[in-house]
Amino acid sequence: MSAAETRSEEITPPQDLVDTRLVLWYFVAACVFLLISMLGGILMALQLVHWNPLAGLELFSPGRWRMIHTNAVAYGFLANAFLGALHWAVPRLTMHRVASQALSYFIFLAWQAIVLLTAAGVVLGPSFQDQAWVAEASRNLGISMSLGAQGLEWGETPFWIDPVALLGLLLVAVNFMVPIAKAKGPLYVTLWYFMAAFVWTFLTYAMGNLLPEYTVAGTSAGAIGGLFIHDLVGLFVTPLGWGLMYYFVPIMLQRPIWSHGLSLVGFWGLAFFYPLQGIHHFLYTPIPMFLQHGAIISTIAVELVVTTVVINFFGTLWGQGRAFVDNLPIRWFYTGMIYYFLTCLQCSMQVTLTFQKLIHFTDWVVGHAHLVMFGVFSMWLFGVMTYLIPRLLNRPWYSHKLCEWHFWLSAAGVLVMASDLILAGVFQGYFWAALQPWDVSVVASQPFWITRVFAGLAMFGGFLCFLYNFWMTWSARSHV
């Protein structure tokens, strides 16, 4: 179908294509969960500098808060914000509505219930575990009845929620795949990424939450766990994030992506090289070395793929560099891309066995994780929200200055936090390699952890600016 043919097509009015109210609801839910997650992060940071404001409260012990922090950001913030953006982008890309509006609202409510029940399981589960009825039910049903978190990073969702979450992911896939299947002509790269994400997220979630719980055990379960942790980033968050960038950047710059062919090289490279690299989280473990080497090779291959993607986006910006300064969403997007390139470069180094000897189990990894999840994907989603919220509410932002504060506090805060923790990781690694007592490395980490508190507070302050701005923009609308 040519562009001229497209023009002659009957255009469905955008208000009939996109349910703007639902997009807005998803963004509100995402913000609520990010607020909770960031509070959890600050509590954790305070605990590490011996100033835990909730000391002595079992329900809010740091181990539980930490899981709230990570799960709220992954399933509460990122998933909700992505779903909101998908409800905007997929109908406009395909010119077809989602499969069912009623299903969309059901998924919205079900997903919030899943995230809240996960939080309830993580916080309350261990306290109820010793009840007699739990042991009895476990005996009668012949299954483990661990009410609290499952023992897998990012897979802590209690086992009784897993089937519901999987059903939710299946419904999400059906709801969005129907319009994509109806789209005519060669698909734009964004839709390839989205399709892959729907399949991968379901498979990754099933692999990580079901296999170690019910089938494989021991080190083999560790290998699966490694795949799960990394595939959740690379096969759920990454394809949705890049898919949205390929959609929003060209329409904001009013020019097509530099090379669509190159973007497809990036997509298929991700498809074939990403799924195997998760085991790089478990180098120097009893997992067979050939699997560890395979993970290292596929990780480095993915870094090459990432380079093509970054070249393509900067090729698109070429000649319009001023947009990086003047256009706030573009600034969010491209700052996130610079951080993405840095984090991938860091990744290709840290997966080598030489590097792992030094940084394994240190705060280097924590710094890397924050750079990826906040510096890249959260910043992209902030950019998407900064662009879409005025369109959804049909009003300009209440304060452009607050938007700028949000950007600068977030971008600078995460850069300081990541650099600080990465450096802390190097120090910790050398302390351990020198066989210093554990306490020595903990004491030496204090300046880094104090710096982390302030960096986190800056990021939190930026987000509060955004929330206040969002609220004021929304309130102004209701008075019209």
Added chain:
Amino acid sequence: MPAVDQSPANRSLRSARLRTRVTLALAIAILIPSMYGFAGKFYEFLHLVRGESDGAFAVAPILNYLLASGGFLLLLLWATANGMFHDIERPKHTLLDREQQLDAAQRRK
């Protein structure tokens, strides 16, 4: 020396050629070493499965990978057979055309 044709059509043609060459160069630079590394590791795996106890241990993650990648290989073949990559740059223009139409329709509302 003949004058270089600076017409917009010629510039666009040269730009398209540059894009094609960069795409092909990067595709080759990425795919060949990556496939070489992957094939080597897979060959090692086959030897392990046959000869050592470690082989059985590694079946679960490898099968996971093959199931996912096999599906995507089939998708790639299907997409190629159905002309999804025939006019590879067209979708990026269609995207902008549609967005312009949608925005125009929104303004008319």
